[in-house]
Amino acid sequence: MNPIRLKICNIAAELLATNKAVNNMHARRTAAMQVYGESTPPWLLPTMDEIDRSLNGILDVIEDYPSEDSHSLRSMVIGLFNGIEGHHFRSTAHPERDVDYHLLQTFDLCIEERPYDTELAFAGLVHDLGFTITPKEPIAATIEFIAGNFSDRIYDLLCQLPAAHSVLNHSAGHRARNRFMAHSHHEDALFLAEADLTARQTGVPASTLEEALTILDDLF
Incomplete structure (x- = not known):
């Protein structure tokens, strides 16, 4: 994966894991703004599945992940x-x-x-x-x-x-x-x-x- 795309993906996953984003789209948009800015080209944006895989990797090592329904x-x-x-x-x-x-x-x-x-x-x-x-x-x-x-x-x-x-x-x-x-x-x-x-x-x-x-x- 492109290094910038990977960085956006990992930051998006971290935002979700720490309850600082409401869903994958919000996390990806926020991460892209942090890494690249408002005009991030589409090919640098990770897919929802890529973000989920990164998030799952983070959650495997987090014991106290919030149990509250993230969609409430x-x-x-x-x-x-x-x-x-x-x-x-x-x-x-x-x-x-x-x-x-x-x-x-x-x-x-x-x-x-x-x-x-x-x-x-x-x-x-x-x-x-x-x-x-x-x-x-x-x-x-x-x-x-x-x-x-x-x-x-x-x-x-x-x-x-x-x-x-x-x-x-x-x-x-x-x-x-x-x-x-x-x-x-x-x-x-x-x-x-x-x-x-x-x-x-x-x-x-x-x-x-x-x-x-x-x-x-x-x-x-």
Whole structure:
């Protein structure tokens, strides 16, 4: 196997073994970004079977491999959070820098203002989790990797969040704004966008991931 392809394969397997990726595709994409960058040629990407074989080799020597179902929504969220640890926003619009810190701040704002709306709080907690997959479109990446595991309303809130930001910053055209305002969850999406913008503080206390997941336990 090509040395670069092998390195991507081994890193992907390590990400899966340490619960820092939610599935093979996520692991491969993250590993390729680390080793080669965004434009990794297809012939350098290991197959799913190659990653599985490498993973099996790692698991043979790991005694305490997590037994939690890797396909559960909770474990997917934990895996994605593990994957963004240490990753930073580069934009000056995010002075808080740490992606996970921003997400936990967003969760706190949602749950403080609407303590009984766990779906809204969950959307706030996960909206940028896809940052390590596609930094330019983290919301779309989040939806891609955990779609089908949450409610239609959470899906709609995440899908409408970019449009809500466009409405708030007045960059949406007349037709786009009308389409957004006609959506059944537009008020909640606007609230989420406002929380997203506010949750960019430095030095403020924030919940831990475990605390957030405990509050959202009913969703799992």
